[in-house]
Amino acid sequence: MGQKINPLGFRLGTTQNHHSFWFAQPKNYSEGLQEDKKIRNCIKNYIQKNRKKGSNRKIESDSSSEVITHNRKIESDSSSEVITHNRKMDSGSSSEVITRIEIQKEIDTIHVIIHIGFPNLLKKKGAIEELEKDLQKEVNSVNQRLNIAIEKVKEPYGQPNILAEYIAFQLKNRVSFRKAMKKAIELTKKADIRGVKVKIAGRLAGKEIARAECIKKGRLPLQTIRAKIYYCCYPIRTIYGVLGVKIWIFVDEE
Template sequence: MGNKINPLGFRLGFTQNHYSLWFEEGDYSEDLREDERIYNCIENYVKYIKSSINSSYGGITRIEILKQTKLISVNIYIAFVDLFIDKKAPRKEEKMKELRKEVQKMLVQSMLNSVNRELVISIEKVDTPYREPKIIAEYIALQLKERVEIRKIMKKAIQLAEKANVEGVKIKIKGRLNGIERARKESAMKGRVPLQTLRAKIDYCYYAVQTVYGVLGIKIWIFV
Protein backbone atom coordinates (compact mmCIF):
# COMPACT_ATOMS: atom_id res chain seq x y z
CA MET A 1 0.00 0.00 0.00
CA GLY A 2 1.18 3.50 -0.80
CA ASN A 3 1.59 6.14 1.87
CA LYS A 4 0.70 9.79 1.27
CA ILE A 5 3.10 12.43 2.51
CA ASN A 6 2.48 16.08 3.32
CA PRO A 7 3.72 18.10 0.29
CA LEU A 8 5.19 20.81 2.54
CA GLY A 9 7.16 18.43 4.76
CA PHE A 10 8.32 16.53 1.66
CA ARG A 11 9.99 19.71 0.34
CA LEU A 12 11.57 21.03 3.54
CA GLY A 13 15.10 22.14 2.71
CA PHE A 14 14.32 22.38 -1.00
CA THR A 15 11.54 24.87 -1.72
CA GLN A 16 9.98 25.09 1.77
CA ASN A 17 11.33 26.57 4.99
CA HIS A 18 10.35 25.92 8.59
CA TYR A 19 7.68 28.26 9.96
CA SER A 20 9.03 27.93 13.50
CA LEU A 21 12.72 28.48 14.28
CA TRP A 22 14.20 27.74 17.72
CA PHE A 23 16.57 25.37 19.51
CA GLU A 24 15.76 23.42 22.66
CA GLU A 25 18.18 21.07 24.38
CA GLY A 26 15.78 19.25 26.69
CA ASP A 27 12.09 20.11 26.81
CA TYR A 28 11.27 20.03 23.10
CA SER A 29 7.63 19.03 23.62
CA GLU A 30 6.94 22.04 25.87
CA ASP A 31 8.21 24.47 23.23
CA LEU A 32 6.11 22.70 20.63
CA ARG A 33 2.99 23.09 22.78
CA GLU A 34 3.88 26.74 23.30
CA ASP A 35 3.99 27.24 19.52
CA GLU A 36 0.55 25.67 19.22
CA ARG A 37 -0.82 28.00 21.91
CA ILE A 38 0.58 31.04 20.10
CA TYR A 39 -0.95 29.89 16.79
CA ASN A 40 -4.33 29.23 18.41
CA CYS A 41 -4.32 32.52 20.29
CA ILE A 42 -3.68 34.53 17.11
CA GLU A 43 -6.22 32.54 15.09
CA ASN A 44 -8.90 33.00 17.77
CA TYR A 45 -8.17 36.71 18.04
CA VAL A 46 -8.52 37.14 14.27
CA LYS A 47 -11.82 35.22 14.37
CA TYR A 48 -13.00 37.64 17.07
CA ILE A 49 -12.07 40.66 14.93
CA LYS A 50 -13.64 39.02 11.87
CA SER A 51 -16.96 38.50 13.65
CA SER A 52 -16.96 42.06 15.00
CA ILE A 53 -16.73 43.56 11.48
CA ASN A 54 -18.84 40.88 9.73
CA SER A 55 -15.96 39.70 7.55
CA SER A 56 -16.08 36.26 5.90
CA TYR A 57 -12.31 35.74 5.72
CA GLY A 58 -9.70 35.29 8.41
CA GLY A 59 -7.01 35.92 5.84
CA ILE A 60 -4.00 34.51 7.73
CA THR A 61 -1.83 32.56 5.29
CA ARG A 62 0.92 31.57 7.73
CA ILE A 63 2.49 32.47 11.08
CA GLU A 64 6.26 32.37 11.58
CA ILE A 65 7.80 32.14 15.05
CA LEU A 66 11.44 32.89 15.90
CA LYS A 67 12.53 32.22 19.49
CA GLN A 68 15.72 33.55 21.03
CA THR A 69 16.99 33.70 24.60
CA LYS A 70 15.25 36.99 25.45
CA LEU A 71 12.92 37.43 22.51
CA ILE A 72 9.95 35.81 20.78
CA SER A 73 9.36 37.25 17.31
CA VAL A 74 6.04 36.46 15.59
CA ASN A 75 5.43 37.37 11.94
CA ILE A 76 1.82 37.17 10.77
CA TYR A 77 1.29 36.97 7.00
CA ILE A 78 -2.21 38.14 6.25
CA ALA A 79 -4.03 38.64 2.96
CA PHE A 80 -6.78 41.02 4.05
CA VAL A 81 -4.94 43.55 6.20
CA ASP A 82 -8.06 45.64 6.78
CA LEU A 83 -8.71 43.33 9.73
CA PHE A 84 -5.72 44.92 11.48
CA ILE A 85 -4.66 48.01 9.57
CA ASP A 86 -7.03 50.93 9.45
CA LYS A 87 -6.46 54.20 7.62
CA LYS A 88 -5.95 55.81 11.01
CA ALA A 89 -2.61 54.90 12.55
CA PRO A 90 -3.86 55.01 16.18
CA ARG A 91 -6.43 52.35 15.31
CA LYS A 92 -3.72 50.11 13.88
CA GLU A 93 -1.55 50.54 16.98
CA GLU A 94 -4.55 49.85 19.21
CA LYS A 95 -5.22 46.52 17.49
CA MET A 96 -1.54 45.56 17.58
CA LYS A 97 -1.34 46.29 21.32
CA GLU A 98 -4.45 44.23 21.95
CA LEU A 99 -3.07 41.27 19.97
CA ARG A 100 0.27 41.48 21.80
CA LYS A 101 -1.55 41.65 25.13
CA GLU A 102 -3.66 38.56 24.30
CA VAL A 103 -0.61 36.45 23.35
CA GLN A 104 1.33 37.61 26.42
CA LYS A 105 -1.66 36.80 28.65
CA MET A 106 -1.83 33.31 27.14
CA LEU A 107 1.88 32.74 27.88
CA VAL A 108 1.43 33.85 31.49
CA GLN A 109 -1.54 31.51 31.93
CA SER A 110 0.58 28.67 30.55
CA MET A 111 3.21 29.32 33.25
CA LEU A 112 6.07 28.98 30.78
CA ASN A 113 9.54 30.51 30.83
CA SER A 114 8.55 32.61 27.81
CA VAL A 115 6.81 35.17 30.03
CA ASN A 116 10.27 36.63 30.73
CA ARG A 117 10.95 37.18 27.04
CA GLU A 118 10.09 40.24 25.00
CA LEU A 119 7.28 39.61 22.51
CA VAL A 120 7.51 41.30 19.09
CA ILE A 121 4.60 40.92 16.67
CA SER A 122 4.69 42.16 13.08
CA ILE A 123 2.17 41.89 10.27
CA GLU A 124 3.13 41.39 6.61
CA LYS A 125 0.69 41.93 3.76
CA VAL A 126 0.28 39.18 1.14
CA ASP A 127 -0.02 40.95 -2.22
CA THR A 128 -1.67 38.11 -4.16
CA PRO A 129 -4.13 36.38 -1.78
CA TYR A 130 -5.41 33.79 -4.24
CA ARG A 131 -1.94 32.31 -4.74
CA GLU A 132 -2.29 31.07 -1.16
CA PRO A 133 -4.05 27.69 -0.69
CA LYS A 134 -5.50 28.65 2.70
CA ILE A 135 -7.31 31.66 1.20
CA ILE A 136 -8.75 29.46 -1.56
CA ALA A 137 -9.81 26.93 1.08
CA GLU A 138 -11.52 29.64 3.16
CA TYR A 139 -13.41 30.79 0.06
CA ILE A 140 -14.57 27.22 -0.67
CA ALA A 141 -15.58 26.71 2.99
CA LEU A 142 -17.71 29.86 2.92
CA GLN A 143 -19.47 28.73 -0.27
CA LEU A 144 -20.07 25.24 1.16
CA LYS A 145 -21.72 26.74 4.24
CA GLU A 146 -24.04 28.68 1.93
CA ARG A 147 -24.89 25.39 0.12
CA VAL A 148 -23.62 26.45 -3.30
CA GLU A 149 -23.30 23.58 -5.81
CA ILE A 150 -19.92 21.80 -5.53
CA ARG A 151 -18.86 21.97 -9.18
CA LYS A 152 -19.71 25.65 -9.31
CA ILE A 153 -17.59 26.32 -6.22
CA MET A 154 -14.54 24.49 -7.59
CA LYS A 155 -14.82 26.18 -10.99
CA LYS A 156 -14.87 29.63 -9.38
CA ALA A 157 -12.00 28.75 -7.02
CA ILE A 158 -9.85 27.63 -9.97
CA GLN A 159 -10.66 30.87 -11.80
CA LEU A 160 -9.51 32.90 -8.78
CA ALA A 161 -6.23 30.95 -8.67
CA GLU A 162 -5.71 31.39 -12.42
CA LYS A 163 -6.13 35.16 -12.10
CA ALA A 164 -3.29 35.07 -9.57
CA ASN A 165 -1.04 33.57 -12.31
CA VAL A 166 -0.37 30.16 -10.73
CA GLU A 167 1.07 27.32 -12.81
CA GLY A 168 -1.55 24.85 -11.65
CA VAL A 169 -4.15 24.16 -8.97
CA LYS A 170 -5.74 20.97 -7.64
CA ILE A 171 -8.80 20.86 -5.36
CA LYS A 172 -10.27 17.89 -3.51
CA ILE A 173 -13.37 18.01 -1.29
CA LYS A 174 -14.56 15.00 0.72
CA GLY A 175 -17.59 14.35 2.92
CA ARG A 176 -21.39 14.34 2.71
CA LEU A 177 -21.49 16.67 -0.26
CA ASN A 178 -24.87 18.32 -0.91
CA GLY A 179 -26.33 16.32 2.00
CA ILE A 180 -26.06 12.84 0.45
CA GLU A 181 -26.21 9.83 2.81
CA ARG A 182 -22.75 8.43 2.06
CA ALA A 183 -19.53 10.42 1.99
CA ARG A 184 -17.90 10.87 -1.39
CA LYS A 185 -15.18 13.02 -2.89
CA GLU A 186 -15.09 15.58 -5.69
CA SER A 187 -11.90 16.85 -7.29
CA ALA A 188 -10.85 19.29 -9.99
CA MET A 189 -7.51 20.30 -11.46
CA LYS A 190 -6.25 22.93 -13.88
CA GLY A 191 -2.69 23.23 -15.16
CA ARG A 192 0.33 21.30 -13.85
CA VAL A 193 0.69 20.12 -10.24
CA PRO A 194 3.88 17.96 -10.16
CA LEU A 195 3.64 16.50 -6.65
CA GLN A 196 6.59 14.11 -7.12
CA THR A 197 9.04 16.82 -8.23
CA LEU A 198 11.03 18.17 -5.26
CA ARG A 199 12.16 21.34 -7.01
CA ALA A 200 8.54 22.26 -7.84
CA LYS A 201 7.25 24.98 -5.51
CA ILE A 202 4.01 23.41 -4.24
CA ASP A 203 1.88 25.08 -1.58
CA TYR A 204 -0.64 22.90 0.22
CA CYS A 205 -3.47 23.33 2.70
CA TYR A 206 -5.92 21.03 4.46
CA TYR A 207 -9.01 22.79 5.81
CA ALA A 208 -11.97 21.28 7.69
CA VAL A 209 -15.33 23.04 7.57
CA GLN A 210 -18.39 22.31 9.72
CA THR A 211 -21.66 22.30 7.73
CA VAL A 212 -25.22 21.24 8.56
CA TYR A 213 -24.40 17.85 6.98
CA GLY A 214 -21.24 17.29 9.02
CA VAL A 215 -17.55 18.03 8.61
CA LEU A 216 -16.17 18.37 5.08
CA GLY A 217 -12.45 18.13 4.30
CA ILE A 218 -10.88 20.48 1.74
CA LYS A 219 -7.43 19.89 0.25
CA ILE A 220 -5.74 22.47 -1.98
CA TRP A 221 -2.48 22.09 -3.93
CA ILE A 222 -1.10 25.12 -5.79
CA PHE A 223 1.93 25.04 -8.10
CA VAL A 224 3.33 28.55 -7.98
Protein backbone atom coordinates in the same frame (compact mmCIF):
# COMPACT_ATOMS: atom_id res chain seq x y z
CA MET B 1 -2.01 1.10 -1.38
CA GLY B 2 -0.10 4.31 -2.06
CA GLN B 3 1.98 5.85 0.70
CA LYS B 4 1.04 9.52 0.86
CA ILE B 5 3.17 12.27 2.40
CA ASN B 6 2.53 15.92 3.15
CA PRO B 7 3.84 18.01 0.20
CA LEU B 8 5.24 20.64 2.59
CA GLY B 9 7.17 18.18 4.75
CA PHE B 10 8.41 16.39 1.63
CA ARG B 11 10.09 19.61 0.43
CA LEU B 12 11.52 21.01 3.67
CA GLY B 13 15.01 22.31 3.10
CA THR B 14 14.63 22.64 -0.68
CA THR B 15 11.66 24.81 -1.67
CA GLN B 16 9.86 25.02 1.69
CA ASN B 17 11.09 26.50 4.97
CA HIS B 18 10.14 25.78 8.57
CA HIS B 19 7.48 27.95 10.19
CA SER B 20 9.34 28.00 13.52
CA PHE B 21 12.99 28.97 14.04
CA TRP B 22 14.44 28.29 17.50
CA PHE B 23 16.73 25.95 19.40
CA ALA B 24 16.10 24.11 22.68
CA GLN B 25 17.54 21.30 24.71
CA PRO B 26 15.80 17.89 24.39
CA LYS B 27 14.21 18.17 27.83
CA ASN B 28 12.70 21.61 26.96
CA TYR B 29 11.71 20.80 23.36
CA SER B 30 8.12 19.78 24.17
CA GLU B 31 7.55 23.02 26.09
CA GLY B 32 8.65 25.02 23.04
CA LEU B 33 6.22 23.14 20.81
CA GLN B 34 3.33 23.75 23.19
CA GLU B 35 4.25 27.43 23.34
CA ASP B 36 4.19 27.71 19.54
CA LYS B 37 0.80 26.02 19.45
CA LYS B 38 -0.61 28.44 22.04
CA ILE B 39 0.67 31.45 20.09
CA ARG B 40 -0.86 30.28 16.80
CA ASN B 41 -4.21 29.36 18.39
CA CYS B 42 -4.39 32.69 20.24
CA ILE B 43 -3.83 34.68 17.03
CA LYS B 44 -6.43 32.68 15.09
CA ASN B 45 -9.01 32.98 17.89
CA TYR B 46 -8.44 36.74 18.15
CA ILE B 47 -9.07 37.26 14.43
CA GLN B 48 -12.17 35.03 14.45
CA LYS B 49 -13.70 36.87 17.43
CA ASN B 50 -13.12 40.32 15.94
CA ARG B 51 -14.39 39.17 12.54
CA LYS B 52 -17.65 37.99 14.12
CA LYS B 53 -18.03 41.26 16.03
CA GLY B 54 -17.52 43.27 12.85
CA SER B 55 -20.04 41.19 10.90
CA ASN B 56 -22.66 41.48 13.67
CA ARG B 57 -22.26 45.27 13.75
CA LYS B 58 -22.75 45.47 9.98
CA ILE B 59 -25.91 43.34 10.16
CA GLU B 60 -27.38 45.49 12.94
CA SER B 61 -26.56 48.80 11.22
CA ASP B 62 -27.59 47.83 7.69
CA SER B 63 -30.73 45.81 8.47
CA SER B 64 -33.20 48.70 7.98
CA SER B 65 -31.61 50.07 4.80
CA GLU B 66 -31.27 46.62 3.31
CA VAL B 67 -35.05 46.11 3.19
CA ILE B 68 -35.62 49.39 1.32
CA THR B 69 -32.95 48.74 -1.30
CA HIS B 70 -34.18 45.18 -1.69
CA ASN B 71 -37.71 46.34 -2.60
CA ARG B 72 -36.38 48.92 -5.04
CA LYS B 73 -34.20 46.37 -6.78
CA ILE B 74 -37.11 43.97 -7.20
CA GLU B 75 -39.17 46.70 -8.89
CA SER B 76 -36.30 47.76 -11.18
CA ASP B 77 -34.48 44.58 -12.12
CA SER B 78 -34.10 41.16 -10.48
CA SER B 79 -30.82 40.34 -12.22
CA SER B 80 -28.96 43.24 -10.56
CA GLU B 81 -29.96 41.81 -7.18
CA VAL B 82 -28.19 38.53 -7.91
CA ILE B 83 -25.02 40.29 -9.06
CA THR B 84 -24.72 42.45 -5.93
CA HIS B 85 -25.41 39.45 -3.71
CA ASN B 86 -22.58 37.48 -5.31
CA ARG B 87 -20.22 40.43 -4.92
CA LYS B 88 -20.94 40.56 -1.18
CA MET B 89 -20.19 36.87 -0.88
CA ASP B 90 -16.94 37.20 -2.81
CA SER B 91 -15.68 40.16 -0.79
CA GLY B 92 -16.59 38.86 2.64
CA SER B 93 -15.52 35.27 2.23
CA SER B 94 -11.75 35.57 1.96
CA SER B 95 -11.10 38.49 4.30
CA GLU B 96 -8.65 38.21 7.21
CA VAL B 97 -7.33 34.74 6.33
CA ILE B 98 -3.94 33.82 7.77
CA THR B 99 -1.73 31.96 5.33
CA ARG B 100 1.01 31.12 7.84
CA ILE B 101 2.52 32.27 11.16
CA GLU B 102 6.29 32.32 11.56
CA ILE B 103 7.81 32.22 15.06
CA GLN B 104 11.43 33.17 15.70
CA LYS B 105 12.69 32.83 19.27
CA GLU B 106 15.74 34.51 20.75
CA ILE B 107 17.03 34.70 24.31
CA ASP B 108 14.92 37.67 25.37
CA THR B 109 12.47 38.20 22.46
CA ILE B 110 9.87 36.24 20.51
CA HIS B 111 9.31 37.47 16.95
CA VAL B 112 5.92 36.58 15.48
CA ILE B 113 5.40 37.27 11.76
CA ILE B 114 1.80 36.97 10.57
CA HIS B 115 1.38 36.43 6.82
CA ILE B 116 -2.17 37.44 5.96
CA GLY B 117 -4.07 37.96 2.73
CA PHE B 118 -6.12 41.10 3.54
CA PRO B 119 -4.87 42.73 6.78
CA ASN B 120 -7.79 45.14 7.27
CA LEU B 121 -8.60 44.10 10.82
CA LEU B 122 -5.04 44.18 12.18
CA LYS B 123 -4.39 47.64 10.68
CA LYS B 124 -6.86 49.28 13.05
CA LYS B 125 -5.56 51.36 15.93
CA GLY B 126 -4.80 49.35 19.04
CA ALA B 127 -5.33 45.97 17.34
CA ILE B 128 -1.69 44.86 17.54
CA GLU B 129 -1.34 46.14 21.14
CA GLU B 130 -4.44 44.19 22.16
CA LEU B 131 -3.13 41.08 20.43
CA GLU B 132 0.22 41.44 22.21
CA LYS B 133 -1.54 41.59 25.59
CA ASP B 134 -3.52 38.43 24.81
CA LEU B 135 -0.36 36.62 23.72
CA GLN B 136 1.51 37.77 26.83
CA LYS B 137 -1.22 36.30 29.03
CA GLU B 138 -1.31 33.06 27.04
CA VAL B 139 2.44 32.49 26.94
CA ASN B 140 3.23 33.82 30.46
CA SER B 141 6.73 34.87 29.39
CA VAL B 142 8.06 37.31 31.98
CA ASN B 143 11.66 37.50 30.78
CA GLN B 144 10.79 37.55 27.07
CA ARG B 145 9.09 40.34 25.14
CA LEU B 146 6.85 39.84 22.12
CA ASN B 147 7.38 41.51 18.77
CA ILE B 148 4.51 41.13 16.27
CA ALA B 149 4.94 41.98 12.59
CA ILE B 150 2.33 41.76 9.80
CA GLU B 151 3.19 40.97 6.20
CA LYS B 152 0.63 41.13 3.41
CA VAL B 153 0.72 38.32 0.87
CA LYS B 154 1.53 39.60 -2.60
CA GLU B 155 -0.82 37.22 -4.42
CA PRO B 156 -3.58 36.24 -1.97
CA TYR B 157 -5.49 34.09 -4.46
CA GLY B 158 -2.37 32.00 -4.98
CA GLN B 159 -2.57 30.75 -1.37
CA PRO B 160 -4.52 27.55 -0.65
CA ASN B 161 -5.76 28.73 2.78
CA ILE B 162 -7.59 31.69 1.23
CA LEU B 163 -9.17 29.51 -1.45
CA ALA B 164 -10.24 26.95 1.17
CA GLU B 165 -11.84 29.70 3.26
CA TYR B 166 -13.66 30.93 0.15
CA ILE B 167 -15.02 27.43 -0.59
CA ALA B 168 -16.10 27.05 3.04
CA PHE B 169 -17.98 30.36 2.88
CA GLN B 170 -19.76 29.30 -0.31
CA LEU B 171 -20.77 25.87 1.02
CA LYS B 172 -22.12 27.35 4.26
CA ASN B 173 -24.34 29.61 2.12
CA ARG B 174 -25.82 26.54 0.35
CA VAL B 175 -23.93 27.06 -2.91
CA SER B 176 -23.30 23.95 -5.02
CA PHE B 177 -19.91 22.42 -4.26
CA ARG B 178 -19.06 22.14 -7.96
CA LYS B 179 -19.73 25.85 -8.51
CA ALA B 180 -17.64 26.71 -5.46
CA MET B 181 -14.72 24.60 -6.71
CA LYS B 182 -14.88 26.06 -10.23
CA LYS B 183 -15.09 29.61 -8.88
CA ALA B 184 -12.07 28.99 -6.63
CA ILE B 185 -10.06 27.79 -9.62
CA GLU B 186 -11.16 30.88 -11.57
CA LEU B 187 -9.82 33.09 -8.76
CA THR B 188 -6.36 31.57 -9.22
CA LYS B 189 -6.18 33.29 -12.63
CA LYS B 190 -5.41 36.50 -10.75
CA ALA B 191 -2.23 34.88 -9.37
CA ASP B 192 0.83 33.73 -11.30
CA ILE B 193 0.61 29.95 -10.84
CA ARG B 194 1.11 26.95 -13.13
CA GLY B 195 -1.42 24.45 -11.78
CA VAL B 196 -4.08 23.89 -9.13
CA LYS B 197 -6.03 20.93 -7.78
CA VAL B 198 -9.08 21.06 -5.48
CA LYS B 199 -10.53 17.98 -3.78
CA ILE B 200 -13.62 17.81 -1.55
CA ALA B 201 -14.67 14.68 0.36
CA GLY B 202 -17.63 13.92 2.60
CA ARG B 203 -21.42 13.96 2.38
CA LEU B 204 -21.57 16.21 -0.64
CA ALA B 205 -24.96 17.87 -1.31
CA GLY B 206 -26.35 16.07 1.75
CA LYS B 207 -26.18 12.58 0.23
CA GLU B 208 -26.12 9.63 2.63
CA ILE B 209 -23.07 8.01 1.07
CA ALA B 210 -19.86 10.01 1.32
CA ARG B 211 -17.74 10.46 -1.78
CA ALA B 212 -14.91 12.61 -3.13
CA GLU B 213 -14.91 15.06 -6.02
CA CYS B 214 -11.80 16.55 -7.60
CA ILE B 215 -11.06 19.31 -10.14
CA LYS B 216 -7.61 19.90 -11.61
CA LYS B 217 -6.23 22.56 -13.92
CA GLY B 218 -2.67 22.82 -15.21
CA ARG B 219 0.41 20.86 -14.11
CA LEU B 220 0.93 19.43 -10.63
CA PRO B 221 4.25 17.48 -10.29
CA LEU B 222 3.89 16.11 -6.76
CA GLN B 223 6.90 13.79 -7.07
CA THR B 224 9.31 16.56 -8.13
CA ILE B 225 11.10 17.90 -5.06
CA ARG B 226 12.31 21.10 -6.75
CA ALA B 227 8.69 22.02 -7.60
CA LYS B 228 7.33 24.67 -5.22
CA ILE B 229 3.87 23.50 -4.16
CA TYR B 230 1.56 25.07 -1.60
CA TYR B 231 -0.77 22.65 0.20
CA CYS B 232 -3.71 23.06 2.55
CA CYS B 233 -6.08 20.68 4.35
CA TYR B 234 -9.17 22.48 5.65
CA PRO B 235 -12.25 21.04 7.47
CA ILE B 236 -15.68 22.56 6.81
CA ARG B 237 -18.52 22.04 9.29
CA THR B 238 -21.93 21.92 7.61
CA ILE B 239 -25.39 20.80 8.68
CA TYR B 240 -24.78 17.46 6.91
CA GLY B 241 -21.48 16.81 8.65
CA VAL B 242 -17.81 17.67 8.24
CA LEU B 243 -16.40 18.06 4.73
CA GLY B 244 -12.69 17.91 4.01
CA VAL B 245 -11.06 20.22 1.45
CA LYS B 246 -7.56 19.68 0.09
CA ILE B 247 -5.90 22.18 -2.23
CA TRP B 248 -2.59 21.86 -4.09
CA ILE B 249 -1.11 24.88 -5.91
CA PHE B 250 1.93 24.52 -8.16
CA VAL B 251 3.77 27.85 -8.22
CA ASP B 252 7.07 27.29 -10.00
CA GLU B 253 10.17 25.08 -10.28
CA GLU B 254 13.52 26.06 -8.82
